[in-house]
Structure formats: structure tokens, C-alpha cells
Amino acid sequence: MRTRKRYLSLAAGLVLLSSVAACSGSDGAEEPTVPAGPVPEGLEEFYAQRLEWGDCEPYADNALAQQAFSGEGLECARLTVPLSYDAPQGKTITVGLLRKQASEPDQRIGSLIMNPGGPGGSGMIAAAQLSGTVSGTELGKRFDLVGFDPRGIGASEPVIECRTDAEMDAERADLSSMDGVNDVADAERDAKEFAQACAERTEHGEEMLANLGTRDVVRDIDVMRSALGDEKLTYLGYSYGTRIGYTYAETFPGNVRALLLDGAIDPEQDMLESLIGQAEGFANTFDRFVEWCVARDDCALGRDKAEAVGAYQDLVRPLLDDPVTLPDGRTLTYNDATTGTVAALYSQQLWPTLNQGLNGLRQDNGIMLMALADSYYERGPDGKYSSTYEGLIAIRCVDDPPVTDQAKIEEAQAEYLEKAEFLDPGLPPSSARDACAFWPVEHTSEPHLPDVDGIPPALVISSTDDPATPYQAGVNLAKALGGRLLTFEGAQHTAFLTAGDRCVDEAGVAYLVDGELPPEGTRCG
Structure with missing residues (x-):
């Protein structure tokens, strides 16, 4: 259930002894x-x-x-x-x-x-x-x-092959689907292209995609x-x-x-219910992170728990219009900053790293948050990605019925952002359908x-x-x-x-x- 692009993608966001012989x-x-x-x-x-x-x-x-x-x-x-x-x-x-x-x-x-x-x-x-x-x-x-x-x-x-490494980097750096103007059209165009690329570039094509699920x-x-x-x-x-x-x-x-x-x-x-459940989970864990952070003199979100969500948004929302350039020429976008945050919430052991990354962002240094986002996407130091991200989407799309009702999608996105307020970019919720809505094969399972x-x-x-x-x-x-x-x-x-x-x-x-x-x-x- 890993996500990105416009807010969260529905697809991406879980006694007998053996015999031995001689x-x-x-x-x-x-x-x-x-x-x-x-x-x-x-x-x-x-x-x-x-x-x-x-x-x-x-x-x-x-x-x-x-x-x-x-x-x-x-x-x-x-x-x-x-x-x-x-x-x-x-x-x-x-x-x-x-x-x-x-x-x-x-x-x-x-x-x-x-x-x-x-x-x-x-x-x-x-x-x-x-x-x-x-x-x-x-x-x-x-x-x-x-x-x-x-x-x-x-x-x-x-x-599974859907995106080249260079295309993945470009997709992460692209914020066109969050420009508040043509965001739904841009996001759905990207979703269609992703689904088509998976079918065209994966060996055995649609036959492989159809037999990929749980x-x-x-x-x-x-x-x-x-x-x-x-x-x-x-x-x-x-x-x-x-x-x-x-x-x-x-x-x-x-x-x-x-x-x-x-x-x-x-x-x-189903996908929407799972999305809302994750919103509650990440919001709760972010609250736990805040409680840990505000007790520290170096907390990037200040010392007032009640102001922490606002402090976080003040740090990451400017990246929507002005991404931070890194020494290697890549840019830390809003999506990557929030992805890095989510990655760190998976384990308390990463909370000091997250705090360090947010303090770095205060100084226009996005290296640590980008490293956290790269770990989430499994991008290696050589710029190569593992197949995990593409596999996540492909498997989810064949495991569950697609969500195509845009009104329900927009409603779910609004509820997600209401529950996980720290991830709200300050833009209207999106009704964009994800790659599963355009998947070229039928799903093989039901909740x-x-x-x-x-x-x-x-x-x-x-x-x-x-x-x-x-x-x-x-x-x-x-x-x-x-x-x-x-x-x-x-x-x-x-x-x-x-x-x-x-x-x-x-x-x-x-x-x-x-x-x-x-x-x-x-x-x-």
C-alpha cells in the first residue's frame, strides 16, 4: 500500500514434521x-x-x-x-x-x-x-x-517492467498533477500510460499481468x-x-x-476502506512522533504539540511551488518530502532521522528526506529501482476490484486528508482514477x-x-x-x-x- 502522485493512489497504499531423505x-x-x-x-x-x-x-x-x-x-x-x-x-x-x-x-x-x-x-x-x-x-x-x-x-x-529508472525519477519530480488546474486530467493520463506500459514492457504482457495476483x-x-x-x-x-x-x-x-x-x-x-484505515493509522503514528519530538530541544516542529501539524505543513507545502535542489541535481518535491515522512513513520527507530530531515529542510537541505523517500521506493545509490513499486501497483490491480466512481474517490480522498491532516497539501481533494481503473486485465480476487x-x-x-x-x-x-x-x-x-x-x-x-x-x-x- 505504497502511494504517491496526486495524494494517495488507491492501488498503492497485506503439526506434522517434514520428511527428509538421503x-x-x-x-x-x-x-x-x-x-x-x-x-x-x-x-x-x-x-x-x-x-x-x-x-x-x-x-x-x-x-x-x-x-x-x-x-x-x-x-x-x-x-x-x-x-x-x-x-x-x-x-x-x-x-x-x-x-x-x-x-x-x-x-x-x-x-x-x-x-x-x-x-x-x-x-x-x-x-x-x-x-x-x-x-x-x-x-x-x-x-x-x-x-x-x-x-x-x-x-x-x-x-514486471513498467517504468525505466529515468522515468521513475522524472515521475517523482513531476508535480503537474498537483497544479490545481488540470490535475485530474494529468493524473489520469499518467495512470493510463502506466497501465499500458506495464502490459507492453512486461514479458508475456497481459497474460503475465492476469496471473500475477495472490x-x-x-x-x-x-x-x-x-x-x-x-x-x-x-x-x-x-x-x-x-x-x-x-x-x-x-x-x-x-x-x-x-x-x-x-x-x-x-x-x-476494499481499496477505499483500506485507504481510510491507513489515514487513521498514519495520523495516529504522526501524533506519537510529535509527542516524542516536542520533548526534544531540537524538534523541527517546535515544542508545542498543538502547533506541530501546522509547523509540518509550513515546512513541506512550499515544496509544491519551489522544490529544493539537491547536490546531485535531483529535486526534493512535496511528494518526496511526504513520502520520506511516511517511510519514517513505519518504525520508531527512524524518528530521529525524520527529525533530522525536517531540520535540514528548514535550511533548504533535502538530502535526508530524499534518502528516506528513496528507501521507500527502493532506489539504490546507483539510481536503480527495485521492482517493488511497480509490483505493488500491478498486484493490487489484479487482486481487487478497481474503483471507478469518481465521486466516491473524491469523497474518500477528502476523508483521508481530514483524518491525516498533516498530509493535506492545501489543495482540493482529487477525483482522479488510478492505474487500476485502466488495468488491461480483470481482477482475480475479491475482499x-x-x-x-x-x-x-x-x-x-x-x-x-x-x-x-x-x-x-x-x-x-x-x-x-x-x-x-x-x-x-x-x-x-x-x-x-x-x-x-x-x-x-x-x-x-x-x-x-x-x-x-x-x-x-x-x-x-
Whole structure:
């Protein structure tokens, strides 16, 4: 649910032991016998494939991946899956995998497959970054940590292609859709061009776009589960990754061992409802940031909490007409300044960086805020972007029905800006339709409560002041899954292994390893 352009885009803005056998792997460890567990008819070839693990360096397509994949003990492979599961004998594509093997193979439970969210986030990078955190813990000892790049993303092939790096830079610098005159026409022209470019530039074109959503990702995961040798799936999903988790449980209820879902997407919310929910979340977290900031002598927003929103707007609104030029020739626009702010609200650890960036803006220095915005868009120091932003839009557009009613869009934008006042640019709300309204293929999913009768109880973690996935969404998802809710009290988007909270981490590990749920009503933080 990442956004930009005119305010916020609707698309862009979440116990059985496995078997092992005696085939030696790249480091002498035992490789699984495949297939494992049930195999859908006609897919035997895919479920029985043997993964060839090797060096991860060839899989790195950007600077962030290169750094992440250089970690010790990491190995990568490609999983072959049908482009369309309705035509499994037709075209095939590949899904990139990364793993860090269990350090105590004789105590190994199986694979812990993870997804970091987005949609469009790289699970390979996330798993590589998390591998050091779990090393030496019960998770690291007893599970192979496996991350994957969903179809069309990162190291998976083919990858979604919509904008060149230069075009992305130009789009971020363009404020024509916020000129208060032809903004709707400009924004919709850009949205149409983006949708058309995705279809024209992505290999397999519309066929790839039509089979890109969560419906197909969970089918890939089931192929992955078998190829890894796991009869049951143990899964860790963050943010949008929670949608992957509960969709898998609905599609393959008999194949679930454990689901830990952190930072939940509400399964019943449509795009507009999700947008409004995020407004409340970001506004609440901005308030928490303000409380932290005004207690500091160097607070960029002053020392009066009641005046902080106005102080913030006084800093960023001038960028609508007068962007700040950076030493490298790029310009910090209003959109990038607010994007950098939103990026910093995802974690309390970034609040000092945000304050530093806002103080810099007072001196016409936009370097820090641009760095935060670049991190949000995953733009590397070499100027290359990852596929996350394009993947987010493409996946959202095929996952949910498009919103085409301009009156409803304008109403939702007005409500968003009313709730998240700090993000109000001082312009009328827009009725512009986003790329999903012009998407060249039909959506493949609808918001609904998942039907997951018979699955083991899931563990859902929800943070009280989560900016991106509000707390109530976790409450709702836990109830829908018949699972257990664990509350983390903090201003943090996701908490398990990310917030440094021992209470959360111990509860999550106990669940994944032993299937032990925390007591009802457990609160951490």
C-alpha cells in the first residue's frame, strides 16, 4: 500500500514434521525427497522438481540485493511454475528462492517460508536480512529460513517492467498533477500510460499481468512447499504477506502446519476502506512522533504539540511551488518530502532521522528526506529501482476490484486528508482514477472473510499504533481465522523479530516451533 502522485493512489497504499531423505545437497546436508504432501492433478512435474541450490550473487538485481545476498551460509535456487495454472502444460516462469539452512539438521522441523509484504516486497532480501537475527535461536536451529520473490518480482523471471529508472525519477519530480488546474486530467493520463506500459514492457504482457495476483502466488507456495520437502506449510507473513497467508489457508487448508501473521490486512476491506484505515493509522503514528519530538530541544516542529501539524505543513507545502535542489541535481518535491515522512513513520527507530530531515529542510537541505523517500521506493545509490513499486501497483490491480466512481474517490480522498491532516497539501481533494481503473486485465480476487475451517489455530500479531495496518485489522483477522491475537503496544509496523521485543519474539518462536499459542489476551511491549 505504497502511494504517491496526486495524494494517495488507491492501488498503492497485506503439526506434522517434514520428511527428509538421503540425497546430498550443496553443503552435504540432506535434500528433501519430492514431491511431499498432496499433489494436484496435472501438476506432478512441478511438485516433483528438484531444486538446484547455489551461489546467490547471480540473483541480485540491485544494490540492496547484492548487499543482502553476501551473507554467510545463504544459497539460492529457482522454482519453475506454470504461468497459468489453468494451462499447466503451457508457458512457465520461475520464482526466486533464498534459504539459510537449519544449523541443527538432526533437530530440523522443516522450512519456514516467509514474505515481507508490499505487495511486491522481496522475500529473498527479507530472509537474507533476517537470517542473522534467527541465527543461533530455536528458529535458526530447527528451520530452514526460506524467502521467495513472488512471481514478477525481484529475482523471479520474468519481472514486471513498467517504468525505466529515468522515468521513475522524472515521475517523482513531476508535480503537474498537483497544479490545481488540470490535475485530474494529468493524473489520469499518467495512470493510463502506466497501465499500458506495464502490459507492453512486461514479458508475456497481459497474460503475465492476469496471473500475477495472490491467487497465483499461493499456488506457487504450495509447489514450493513440496519441492522443499515439507508435507505441511509453516509460514511467516508480514503486512500484505498476511493476505498471502490467509489466502493459502483458504486454498490449501489441509496443507497448513502453522501461520504467524504480523501486521494484518483486513480481509473484508476494499481499496477505499483500506485507504481510510491507513489515514487513521498514519495520523495516529504522526501524533506519537510529535509527542516524542516536542520533548526534544531540537524538534523541527517546535515544542508545542498543538502547533506541530501546522509547523509540518509550513515546512513541506512550499515544496509544491519551489522544490529544493539537491547536490546531485535531483529535486526534493512535496511528494518526496511526504513520502520520506511516511517511510519514517513505519518504525520508531527512524524518528530521529525524520527529525533530522525536517531540520535540514528548514535550511533548504533535502538530502535526508530524499534518502528516506528513496528507501521507500527502493532506489539504490546507483539510481536503480527495485521492482517493488511497480509490483505493488500491478498486484493490487489484479487482486481487487478497481474503483471507478469518481465521486466516491473524491469523497474518500477528502476523508483521508481530514483524518491525516498533516498530509493535506492545501489543495482540493482529487477525483482522479488510478492505474487500476485502466488495468488491461480483470481482477482475480475479491475482499471477503476467508473460509478456513479445519486449519490449525493461527497466531496474529497486531501493533496498537501500527501506521500502515491498523490494530483493528489484526483483531478482525484473528477472529476470522479462529486464531489467537497477540497485541504489541507500540508505534511499529510489524513486531515479530523486528521490534526487538523479547515478549513478542519468544511467543512467536514458541508457536512456530511447538505450536504453542500465547495465553488469551497476551500483550507485549
